Amino acid sequence: MPNEQKGVAVSPTDTAPANPEAVMDGIGVRRMSPGELDAACTVIGLAFADNPNALTMAGGDRSKAQRIMQAAVRVAKLGRQYSRVVVAEDAGRIIGVLNAAEWPNCQLTMREKLKTAPAMVRAMGLALPRVLRMTSVWAKHDPRERHWHVGPIGVHPSYQGRGIGSAMLGAFLQTVDEQKSPAYLETDVDRNVALYENFGFKVIAHADIMGVNNRFMWREVCVA
Numbered sequence: 001m002p003n004e005q006k007g008v009a010v011s012p013t014d015t016a017p018a019n020p021e022a023v024m025d026g027i028g029v030r031r032m033s034p035g036e037l038d039a040a041c042t043v044i045g046l047a048f049a050d051n052p053n054a055l056t057m058a059g060g061d062r063s064k065a066q067r068i069m070q071a072a073v074r075v076a077k078l079g080r081q082y083s084r085v086v087v088a089e090d091a092g093r094i095i096g097v098l099n100a101a102e103w104p105n106c107q108l109t110m111r112e113k114l115k116t117a118p119a120m121v122r123a124m125g126l127a128l129p130r131v132l133r134m135t136s137v138w139a140k141h142d143p144r145e146r147h148w149h150v151g152p153i154g155v156h157p158s159y160q161g162r163g164i165g166s167a168m169l170g171a172f173l174q175t176v177d178e179q180k181s182p183a184y185l186e187t188d189v190d191r192n193v194a195l196y197e198n199f200g201f202k203v204i205a206h207a208d209i210m211g212v213n214n215r216f217m218w219r220e221v222c223v224a
């Protein structure tokens, strides 16, 4: 899979400014720097406001879905020491985010669960039981073998469909391939299954979680 999508320049390995081509196009892909955590969480909240799982957890309330995702992704994903976060930026503004963590650190440890419990309760409120129900099914499906666990991946709604998600995925999977590691992700959106299949992921299981069809997808080690 080419690592250059629709004019999006890719520099996945560092947080340096995008290369001249990226500056020219205005959009580049690179690792997130710590000061960009707030902006990245905001993008995830906006991207997932209409997501089936997020809406289900939020009882159908779109702005609540956005708030829950924005808060939860900080505590459970992007803010973790184990997270590898790739961002897309347009003229200095974060417009896309891809998170990943390597097994066995892709699930929160007991220590992290205890430490983050107050923040999760504050962020989720009455949605907490639904969030726990969903995440526990996801955790049960998580393969008990080496892999990079990708997700969430989100692009600002105004920028979707322009190759940015593909560029982030391509950049990250390049690192995965260099490490000769499999990769894994969950998705609840039919349209996304095709996107991930383009990158070599295959559906290995699915589960109905509170009425939402969740797919679990695996990508074998790529031997180019």
Ligand SMILES: CC(C)(COP(=O)(O)OP(=O)(O)OC[C@H]1O[C@@H](n2cnc3c(N)ncnc32)[C@H](O)[C@@H]1OP(=O)(O)O)[C@@H](O)C(=O)NCCC(=O)NCCS
Pocket: 047, 048, 051, 152, 153, 154, 155, 156, 159, 160, 161, 162, 163, 164, 165, 166, 167, 186, 187, 188, 189, 191, 192, 193, 194, 195
């Ligand atoms: C899924 C997502 C990250 C893809 O990034 P993107 O930059 O929009 O996608 P690209 O332009 O690189 O690739 C386009 C493909 O992505 C998929 N896609 C999913 N949702 C899409 C959307 N809202 N707009 C455009 N493409 C979307 C389709 O497979 C599409 O191919 P198609 O046009 O042939 O149907 C992004 O659309 C997004 O943030 N969606 C909302 C949040 C979400 O569903 N995240 C993933 C959860 S598993």
